Amino acid sequence: MKPFNVFPRQLNNSRKIFIRALTFSIFLGVIFVLPAYSDAETAQEIQQKIAEQNAKIVALEKEIAEYERTLESIGGTKKTLQGEINRIDVSRKKINADISVTENRTATATLELKRLGGAIVDKASRIETSTKTIAKSLRTLNQIENATTIEYFLTANGLVEAWTEADRVSQLGLALRNEIIDLQDTKVALTVDYGETEKKRATLLSLKKELAGQKLLLDQNRREQQLLLSATRNKESEYQKILAAKQEAKAAFEKELTDFEASLKFTLDPNTIPRAGSGVLTFPIDPAFMARCKDRVKTFGNAYCLTQFFGYTDFAKSGAYQGNQHNGIDFGVPDGTKIVAALSGVVEATGNTDASKGCYSYGKWVLVRHGNGLTTL
Incomplete structure (x- = not known):
């Protein structure tokens, strides 16, 4: 048995040294995982800006609700020339507030994109570095597991020490594999979030265009109102005549529509x-x-x-x-x-x-x- 005493004992010491090094590589891998963002200060600034934008949105939504209540009040009163002008003015203010809400939501989405984009790049870099480190450790670990299974028992100070050391090596390998899976899952989740935020931003930009069109429509309505003022010579009596004519025309149209529906068999x-x-x-x-x-x-x-x-x-x-x-x-x-x-x-x-x-x-x-x-x- 003497031919085995020197070499196995040296191998046992080198294995222990490697396990210590391997343990250090695991801790190094964990260090790669822990930071949430490479520039924590910037991430905090972005989050603060997002919170500020959300606070502006809440305030604007309260303003919009107040405009809607004002319009309800105007709608509940008798239709007059001045009342119609007031309604258009308040409507325009409401649309302006709607546009401001959309602008703030778009800015929030842009900030979220910036935050997620930085996190994705940072995480991808850490995954690449950690994967290389882990892969190298796994190759060495695999060599030890294949080459020293019998030698564990020949060089260990008893079966307990042999099984303990073998189990430790196995647990280290499992931890390394799980680390890779966790990092990959995190990257997938961040990529999904990035895609969802892109969709949200596209939707908000579309909504902003829509609201801009509505504002243009209100401006057109006001020009029509100015034409009406010209037609009525700014007289309430003339406005009431035009309003009555509209109501009669509306009733005639609805009757015509009803007759058409009745004839459609x-x-x-x-x-x-x-x-x-x-x-x-x-x-x-x-x-x-x-x-x-x-x-x-x-x-x-x-x-x-x-x-x-x-x-x-x-x-x-x-x-x-x-x-x-x-x-x-x-x-x-x-x-x-x-x-x-x-x-x-x-x-x-x-x-x-x-x-x-x-x-x-x-x-x-x-x-x-x-x-x-x-x-x-």
Whole structure:
């Protein structure tokens, strides 16, 4: 047995030295993992800016809610020339606040992109460095495991020491493998977050363009109002005459539409449309606005900002629709409020009945055909 005494003992010492070195490499790998961001101070600054942007958004949303309450108050009063001018002015202020909210949300998304981008680059670099270190350690560890299994028992001071040392080497290998998996999972998660933030930013930029268009529309409305002031010679009596003419034209249009619907005879196959009450349609109003409707129950009598329900409403029973029921639902929303589709579909047509001189009824309208047999206007 003497030929084995010198070499195995030296190998035992070198193995212990390697295990200490390997333990150090694990700690080094952990050091690569622990820092959250290579520039902690910058990360904190970005987070502080995000918090400031969010605080501005909260303040602006309160301002928007106040504008909406003011518009409700104006809408509840008798229609006058000055009242209409006030309504347009307040609507413009609301849209400006909406645009400010979108600008702040876009800035927040940009900051989040910057923070996530830095974290992804930092994490990827650490993964590369750690992987190389771990791979080298694993190769050496594999050599020891393959070459010294029997020698553990020949050189150890008893079976307990041999099994303890072998188990320690095995645990070190498992820890290294788990470290690689954890780092890769973290990189995947950060990449997903980065992609989601990019989508959010694209959505917000699109919304900003939409709000800018709404602001342009309000400016156009104000020019139309100025033309109206010119037509009325700034006299309330003239405005009331024009308003009455609009109301008569609207009633005539609705009667014509009702007569057309009555003459349209067809047999409806109930299997081609969703079951009644299945809830396939959502409210066609911006969800953010709908969320604030619960605070306006006193004004509308419901939590959905509805001014008229579907069917034989009190207004329909008064003869407004020549004995027919109200064939839709009406919402009380201010100008510039975002309108959405009640269900995904294809836009078949759009128009504006008010664009034709002397024709005042629906105003701007969009016809959407859905894939379940329904069409919404």
